[in-house]
Amino acid sequence: MATMDKTTLIELLSAAFVLYVIGLYVYRMYFDRLSHIPGPKLAAASLWYEFYYDVVLKGQYTYKIRELHEEYGPIIRINPYEIHINDPEYIDTVYPGSSPRTMKYQWSQKMFGQRTDFFATESHELHRIRRGALAHYFSVQSLRRLEPGIQSQLDKLVSRLQGLKGSGTAINLLDVFASLTGDIIGQYAFARPYGFLEDPDFSPHWHALMIDVSMNGHILKQFGWMLPMMRAMPEWMVKIMTPQMLTLIGFQAAFRKQVIEVKERIARSEKSSGQTTIFYDVLTNPQVRPQEKETDHLQDEAQTIIGAGTVTTGHILAITTFYIINNPSIHEKLENELSSLMRENDGKPKWAQLEQLPYLSAIIQEGLRIGYGISHRLQRLFPDTVIEYNGYAIPTMTPVSMTSVLIHDNPSLFPDPRTFNPDRFLKQPGLKKYIFSFGKGSRQCAGLNLAYAELYLVLAAVFAPGRFKWELYETDITDVETKHDFMNTSPKLDSKGIRVLVN
Ligand code: HEM
Known part of the structure; x- marks a missing residue:
């Protein structure tokens, strides 16, 4: 009898579950506020659709979204809650400046585990306050002051590369440039270059760690609920279940330690090194609110600044370097453009001088375009404005997004989009406004100026005429082309990197 009752209960619960699923499906399909937006029924019905493409197939939903646009048009519903638009002319509407107010999508912001940094901050107003406390460290003016610091790390790189000339040692440019950008931002943020450049192999663990953290994102x-749960579990258990999660937990703990160290230095009344360092400055700035000085918060800010400041710029540098080496005519044209500036400035021209070079500038735009920077869609929510697209009203508080991969590969703007062709920016300088690598509007990349300073200074240094001869080593286009979207871009998963020999 007792067995019978148990079976009936299970049957009843199963039937209730099936009814619930069907009811939810019908509701989402025909009655909810996004039911008028075109798109596949399965995507509208459940987040498992996106799960399949991004988790099971590892970062493939971006490419599926591209296919869905081909089928359903420029505005589509990509999951029960979110709309995606594929129309470069609509960028400024989805990503406005300070008005109308926009918010970040918390569901998506969980990708890297931070909670309170300004990158993840949901509210428009709180984001302004938090960004205000930090963004000025990345203004053009601040970076001109930082330039000698960038140059000194770059000098280290050049001398390491000179030491490798003719050695036959293959180096992975992804590691090389992640080491450089990591040391630059480490020095600026905490007055401690991490010493990645000094490692004989250019600290491959550093780039690998960033990619591990990024692969976890989906x-x-x-x-x-997963990260808080893992944090509460013993380390050995996390190690068995999801070793990548342990990497993220360790990564966050390291930033916490660095913030605490700065606080201890301040408590001991130690002066800063004389050069501006972001976290010392924030903590001693009376204008920054106490909430923005809390350890939990600064740990998150540190993770964003160091994380975002390293692998993105490093990737674009590596990818652009590959295309230059792989295209002798582009290489030659760049060397010719650089030659007099290099001669006149003892091989170390300033960022402001390099920015005046049209061909180098076009190469940088093309590197950003072809390498994307961030390959994931960037959502915005409009709390008090209904925006409209092609006659479709997008209700308030609906996450709406666009993706660099689709914009940068748009053949009407960029014919033959997978060909590296800097000339397109020389012929049509207006194309620059469609470069979406840094996002746009009020949440646009805060480190954009640092990224540009690094791109100009590093590319000029490694392609200074007569300084190095580069040769690709067991590397081809398949090691460069983005095949997986982990927010950060990733080539095929078994790639050994972008490897070169230096002579
Ligand atoms: C080529 C290099 C880089 C690329 C492609 C890139 C890309 C991006 C993108 C697309 C966003 C906007 C995200 C969104 O709208 O949701 C962003 C935000 C951000 N980036 Fe970058 N980034 C780069 C370099 C840097 C550097 C060097 C730093 C700092 C050291 C940095 C720090 C940040 C911060 C703090 C934000 C948050 C801005 C906000 O929410 O207000 N990034 N980045």
Whole structure:
């Protein structure tokens, strides 16, 4: 009898579950506020659709979204809650400046595990306050002051590369440039270059760590409870279950330690090194609110600044370097353009001088275009404005997004989009406004100026005429082309990197 009751209960619960799923499906399909937006029924019905493409197939939803646009048009519903638009002319509407107010999508912001940094901050107003406390460290003016610091790390790189000339040692440019950008931002943020450049192999663990953290993103987005749960579990258990999660937890703990160290230095009344360092400055700035000085918060800010400041610029540098080496005519044209500036400035021209060079500038735009920077869609929510697209009203508080991969590969703007062709920016300088690598509007990349300073200074240094002869080593286009979107871009998963020999 007891067995019968148990079976009936299970049957009843199963039937209730099936009814719930069907009811939810019908509701989302025909009655909810996004039911008028075109798109595949399965995507509108459940987040498992996105889960399949991004978690099971590892960062493939971006490419599926591209296919869906081909089928359903420029505005589509990509999951039960979110709309995606593929129309470069609509960028400024989805990504406005300070008005109308926009918010960040918390579901998506869980990707890297931070909670309170300004990158993840949901509210428009709080984002302005938090960004205000930090963004000025990345203004053009601040970076002109930082330039000698960037140059000194770059000098280290050049001398390491000179030491490798003719050695036959293959180096992975992804590691090389992640080491450089990591040391630059480490020095600026905490007055401690991490010493990545000094490692004989250019600290491959550093780039690998960033990619590990980034590969976790899709799971963390889908299962927001996972990271807090893992944090509460013993380390050995996390190691067995999801070793990548342990990497993220360790990564966050390292930033916490660095913030605490700065606080201890201040408590001991130690002066800063004389050069501006971001976290010392913020903590001693009376204009910054106490909430923005809390350890939990600064740990998150540190993770964003160091994380965002390293792998993105490093990737674009590596990818652009590959295309220059792989295209002798582009290489030659660049060397010719650089030659007099290099001669007149003892091989170390300033960022402001390099920015005046049209061909180098076009190469940088093309590197950003072809390498994307961030390959994931960037959502915005409009709390008090209904925006409209092609006659479709987008209700307030609906996450709406666009993606660099689709914009940068748009053949009407960029014919033959997978060909590296800097000339397109010389012929049509107006194309620059469609470069979406840094996002746009009020949440646009705060480190954009630092990224540009690094791109100009580093490319000029490694392609200074007569300084190095570069040769690709067991590397081809398949090691460069983005095949997976982990927010950060990733080539095929078994790639050994972008490897070169230096002579
Ligand atoms: C080529 C290099 C870089 C690329 C492609 C890039 C890309 C981006 C993108 C697309 C966003 C906007 C995200 C969104 O709208 O949701 C962003 C935000 C941000 N980036 Fe970058 N980034 C780069 C370099 C840097 C550097 C060097 C730093 C700092 C050291 C940095 C720090 C930040 C911060 C703090 C934000 C948050 C801005 C906000 O929410 O207000 N990035 N980045």
